[in-house]
Amino acid sequence: MELYQISILITAIGILVAIVAYFWGTSRSENFVSKVRSDSRNTLLWRDFWIGLILVAFALIFPAFGAGKYILGQVILFFIWAAVVTQWNLVFGFAGIFTLGHMAVFAIGGYITAMTGLYLGWSLWAALPVGALATVIFSFLMGATIIRLRGPYIAVMTLAIAIAMQKLIVSDVECFITKDLICYNFTGGAKGLFGYGGFGFKEWLGFKGRIYGEYYLALLLLILSTLFALYVIYSPLGSTFRSIRDNEICASSRGVNRVKYQLIVFTLSGIFTGLAGGVFAGLQTTIGPNILSLSLLLFLLSMIVVGGRGTNWGPLIGAATLMLADTVLRDLNELRVAGLSLIILLVMLFLPNGVVGLIGGIFNWKPKNNQSNTDGQKNLKQVLRSNRNQVFKKGNWIKSFGDEK
Amino acid sequence: MDIFLQIVFSGLAVGSMYAVGAIALSLLWGTMGMLNIAHTAFIALGGYISYWTMTVMGANWIFVLPMAFLAGIVMGYIYYHLIIRHIYSKENFSVNIIIASVALAALGENAYLNLAGGEALRQPFRFNGGLEMIGVVLTFQTIFTVFVAVLLMVILSLIMSKTKLGQVIRAVSQQPTASKLMGINVQKSFATALMLYGSIAAISGVLVTGTSQVFPSVGYDSTVKALVILIVAGLGNLRAGIFMAFALGFLEMGVNYVLGARYGFPSMLAFVIIVLLFKPNGFFGKEQITRV
Structure with missing residues (x-):
């Protein structure tokens, strides 16, 4: 392993640790969303402060590791x-x-x-x-x-x-x-x-x-x-x-x-x-x-999409991930753009909320229950399949007609 | 006088190209509410299919349009089942599909670059010569493109209003859940719409590359212009889209002749932005009221 690979690895690990710390603080609550919406602004502020401090401290001493x-x-x-x-x-x-x-x-x-x-x-x-x-x-x-x-x-x-x-x-x-x-x-x-x-x-x-x-x-x-x-x-x-x-x-x-x-x-x-x-x-x-150019637009857009849109630290994580991916893809120079667009497409298909959403999802994973049917995103077919008896209850009925695309 | 005629003829040529693109894109907007930037990959597909059929395989020009038609259908089918279907089932479809289609446009461009090389190729499917009027030439290519644009519009209007397929597509686009309850296969009808779109887009690709050459990013310009035209005309209004395509084509060519070619697209965009400042839903668009 060359020196630069090691330091890239260290950066990645540092960022991952920060992410885990981030969600460790929030995972105690039963429901992530309700916690964010409730009056816990100060807790979140302190969490962001500590993440920021760790990252800044790490970045300040990074050149001392002797990176080329x-x-x-x-x-x-x-x-x-x-x-x-x-x-x-x-x-x-x-x-x-x-x-x-x-x-x-x-x-x-x-x-x-x-x-x-x-x-x-x-x-x-x-x-x-x-x-x-x-x-x-x-x-x-x-x-x-x-x-x-x-x-x-x-x-x-x-x-x-x-x-x-x-x-x-x-x-x-x-x-x-x-x-x-x-x-x-x-x-x-x-x-x-x-x-x-x-x-x-x-x-x-x-x-x-x-x-x-x-x-x-x-x-x-x-x-x-x-x-x-x-x-x-x-x-x-x-x-x-x-x-x-x-x-x-x-x-x-x-x-x-x-x-x-x-x-x-x-x-x-x-x-x-x-x-x-x-x-x-x-x-x-x-x-x-x-x-x-289109390729740079795609590069930066994929940082947002991969990290997680609308999250506090998503863009930073996305930028780090994409810079790492780009260093790897650089050797395949002609296929670089194809690799970037595949990354975007795969993330759009499988992780619409990005890496941050994925980690949040792991921490807040709950077994599926019938409550999830009222989320409004489910179509009628899924409702029918999951619980036949409830279809003609008023709430579901209106839901399935009400959500127009 | 002949400068004026020149502007009219080139505006006609450019406008008809924008119109064909606008027809295809407005079909997609009407069906699923998606703005498809990956249209550029379909245009390039038409161009490369034409090059491959005539120059590489040495086939007759008669085979070009059917080949493009078939390739477009296949690509539309793949596009729907690999990508659109999965994004449609999640929230925020109309914005997510734009991001995904930007990525797909780049992927397509890169694929053509690696498969066919980056150099500009001469697209063989074109009509030489033209009619001469007062020293200005109206090329047969222009006449043919206008003819195909009008033909496609008529065919598409007929399909949408008269056939069962059109009825199904309209029903699904208005009420996906209700039409599913009436026994319509929603997936299948969306896939059909995408196949219809793909065939029109690939044919438009053959026409668009006929006046220029074929290279991987050939469709980028006309895609963005066609999308802008659709927006300024008011999305979902096919006739207004065609009208705007020609109007903006004339504007662009007029500016090109008067101020120089580099100001054509910016002035067209400035016009569009000014229109949208006063009418945010487009020139002919109506305000959409969503009931909750």
């Missing part, structure tokens, strides 16, 4: 993707806005940061807030145009926006400025933007120490992004979205304005998505239209 440059690079990438996916999950899983255009928001952050560095000559540290601000404006505009649509409409329209953006960037061929005899297109065109400098870690920490600077910058990004997501989840906004998710009609009749709160979350998620874009652009020292 390649592994640290992979972990940095993991931090950035996890930060993006945490924000995407906030919008997609938690607020219920089924956007597939999150990479467009990310790209705006990266591109504006890079352009500010390149055309205005600013340091990238100064360009980061500019990029984040521009992203917030963009995500507000994007949200304002799409949020009033219905769920599946949003998915298609946001995907179309991302594709249109990629097309505009790729087809950009006019020279915007000429520097050192190199013609720069405004958006960099198909070859992307480069030559806008970096965060200056090489000058501060030397050639060898540079990677550690990058590591802790990306870690800081992920920590802030996760803190922000947890803040939203535990704030009144979080309760609002839980009420919308549990019963939208009931919530709206209590005066909850879905569009308003969804727009707020969509806009706010732009802050850290934009920052992640800027950090990505700075660390990669180049940014191109390939971040809007």
Whole structure:
């Protein structure tokens, strides 16, 4: 076993331990759902605090294990993707806005940061807030145009926006400025933007120490992004979205304005998505239209789906799992996309609530009883098969007609 | 004048392609309420079947459309029984199927890439030449595509309104449980709808690739455009979808000629977004009221 495999294994084990600890705390209650809904907010808050602390402590000392440059690079990438996916999950899983255009928001952050560095000559540290601000404006505009649509409409329209953006960037061929005899297109065109400098870690920490600077910058990004997501989840906004998710009609009749709160979350998620874009652009020292490609979209989407949509730590687990899977699949380079899409399909078919849902299901497993027939998801055939006598009782009868797809 | 005519002709060509895609996709929306991004794999299937039949096997062009028809039926059947059926039985179908179909689109693209290679192939099923009017050519390919689009629409409307199959599909889409109680095999009728969809989509793939070339991601553009068109027209309204396909085709081609080709799709999208801002259910769509 090589060193990098060992450290990946350690990471995986650490994450697994954290997951087990997570559900250990909640498994004592008979019913997970009722526990979440009851007034146990403080317990959950402390649980998330301890998980976060363990993970952060582990991440802080991770470079001391002597991991090589390649592994640290992979972990940095993991931090950035996890930060993006945490924000995407906030919008997609938690607020219920089924956007597939999150990479467009990310790209705006990266591109504006890079352009500010390149055309205005600013340091990238100064360009980061500019990029984040521009992203917030963009995500507000994007949200304002799409949020009033219905769920599946949003998915298609946001995907179309991302594709249109990629097309505009790729087809950009006019020279915007000429520097050192190199013609720069405004958006960099198909070859992307480069030559806008970096965060200056090489000058501060030397050639060898540079990677550690990058590591802790990306870690800081992920920590802030996760803190922000947890803040939203535990704030009144979080309760609002839980009420919308549990019963939208009931919530709206209590005066909850879905569009308003969804727009707020969509806009706010732009802050850290934009920052992640800027950090990505700075660390990669180049940014191109390939971040809007279908395969990257699929990669990040599968992180959310595999981890578990709408859960606090699902995106992080999903990102870790997918980065591991990607390292394995990299050797099969032509079949990499096929492997990713198979993962998504299998998870959609067998684990619709992701890994977190699976673990929660194991801890909260109960033998099936007749009560489960009133869950509303069962079709008439199953009702008929399981207990024939109850079919014509009023409750079941209405249920089987009432649940329209 | 001839620029105007040129825009009209190319708008007709593009619009008819969008229309064929919109017909197939709106059948799926009407039946199961799914938006199928994996349509791109079906389009590429039509293109590769045509290439395989004529160039590799050396068969006559007459066999192309029947072969695409058969392949589409088989793929639709597999698609339903391997994937859709299982996702349909769980909650949140309409969103989950979009995620799954994005994955399937990528899987299809990767499969074509590995089986046939990434290079663009010339699709042999096409009509050369055309009618010349005031120096502008209306190609036979365009005429043929428009003809097939209209034909498919008529056939589909007839099937849905006149035949027993259409009745079954409509009944199942309105009340799955009630139609099951009336003795309809819901699984079978959904599978039939998917087979019908697959055949139309594969035939549209033959037509779409006729004006360009065949490569793994060939259907991606027209799929997204057809979905956007369906949404702006108001889902479930077939005639409005066809009308919008042509209207947006003309708009896109007009912008292409006036501002340059790179602004065609973005301006079309901007138009759609503006429409949806004022009418979130589409231009011809009605607000849907769900009873609880």
